[in-house]
Amino acid sequence: MATKLVPHNQLSMSDLIVDAVYEGSADGQLSGEPISKLLPGSGNMGGFRVSGRGERKNWVVLFTTGEDRDWPDTLDLSTGQFVYYGDNKTPGHELHDTRSGGNKVLRHAFSRLHADHEPRCDIAPFLIFKKLPTANAVRSVQFKGLAVPGFQGLSATEDLVAVWKSSDGQRFQNYRSTFTILDVPVVKRAWINDLAAGNSRTANAPKAWIDWLESGRYCPLAAEATTIIRSVEQQSPDTALKRRILAGVWQYFKDVPIAFEAFAARIYQMTDSRVIVDEITRGTIDGGRDAVGRYLLGLGDDPVYAEFSLEAKCYRPALGGDTPNTVGVKEVSRLISRIRHRQFGVLVTTSIVARQAYQEVREDRHPIIFISGRDMAEILIKNGFNTEDRVEALLKNEFKI
Template structure:
């Protein structure tokens, strides 16, 4: 369970990173998760994916009136983006079965009009499956919005693609608050109808957010460590298929043009891409600029991209990395992108010497294409075709505008 703590059935609080056994049946004594969410009203929460609202006692099942809501998700930051629960073509954005998007619309309307006291708390969990069964890891207490994010950005309706189908969904911003524990007594008060800040068990950071709008986010100070080979490679069958298509569908030269696209997809502040000549490129397959600042004033940094279309099992070592680093001047940025992975030694040297080089592995490539809705046909094949066309035309000039998602 990755060192997380599994708490006993009798626990009376949720604790950050603790895990809770989930059998999907609260009647089983070993089921900690569902038994925790059984309250005096005799009702629990559903075992659906995504949104799991808990209604107030005697107040019906309208999700917009829930006492609190469990969010099942996967992320690793104190500020995170959550997509709504519409996944089907032809279904209006607010007409989902659970009603998660109606809840999002409601809470962000309350947020934008200063009615934070009416917003239900969100309890975030991650599902962990192993040979020992399913467990739920508590990620923290969350509220909608984030520090410095405007009402134009925190909830946005976006179009997404699944296969050949297109559907509209919400993209919402949440913040994990700086609370190590959440008391079950607080949740019991919420279910009984007590306002969140009126309960004596209300977490201080939630009370502060409701009263002032200040986001006291959970601080995730993490030490930068080399990623394992497993972390850098595709983790699902879908990701493996995408990477295989890229590796087999492009030549070494064509992958250099693909690298320009991928870097642009990774961060829109990269611009003005030029793919260098096929021979004697000085260790830089793509030259670009990285913009820092705002529309009225920007600083442009030189960025150099090294692209290696290697077999998935071939590790990128120190020698090719030093070739790129030796070409970087003061205030230059490097990006090394490969269909393979980076060995531990080269990662340690980059971390210890603080070289300004971004590493993009084969798994990162696959996940990026899937995230940008380019991981399935016809979008994937069309993207590969555009890359081949540009490289076949002998283009060595700017490729700006080539990546459209």
């Protein structure tokens, strides 16, 4: 089924439907930006677009391009967790000294979330939009959902964190905030009108919003994936930056693929602080395993571990028109045969996993994690290696050939 597309001339009357696309004007002018037409008073620029004066807002729009390599906003569709970075993105300013005041909005919302007296009082609904150009309008956006600050299981020291970054030798802070997308498929126009009048608790309000306001109970929009076999496109880099980063890794290791094993283990370790790599095995005696390690499941002072075996495949990726050298059934079967009871496997490749191999693993429910070339680039970017120079420095400093 095709994604619902709302024409520009219908925006002012439309409901907000999760994953629907709202078109900008065909001329591409800023005046035809769709969010300001959907939500009058929100403005037409910036990541933070608020309606209302003072600390009590009618609503807050969080807009993301999904393209900021230094501050990668992310939405986990399987859990409804949304991570959004604040608006202090360049040196020379204090954390809350920003033009649009976005970080002040975050500070207020999360302080009210954890307040001892009347928690959640005066918190505005957050409406999440993502840039999604269409054939007719480059400024079109997609609605990702109604969000509230915090996430089940995160404490007050974890859901809003001031992180340090550096640029041109100067250090500065910005917020990393964590939200929950509520299970609200449609935000009705009638409720938007209520919000504009300054009242979020009306008969038109979504039940999940009222439940959260009154009890603090999160009801996330968690969507289990129906497609468990990723296509070639889904495993391949989808931006120029990701392609350049992957190309740099491939060029570095292609003539000495055995050196890629330690790097592959590091890539998996970057995905989760609970991953422990115990040994990079020697190529002549590895028995089909390039690295072995453990994943911490229990508490720090009472640990329970799940052991894993990791296989690294430095194969030619689909870059520059080249046909990729894919990881096939033979390579995957080799890893599966080495996994003992209560263990799992990790396969890391600069290329992609062939459909047949992917399908057999998923249909037979083998505990195998696949990390493709696109995943590798995204993991590096998320961990701060978000330029070709930074990746090159990592390779030369830690993985000498």
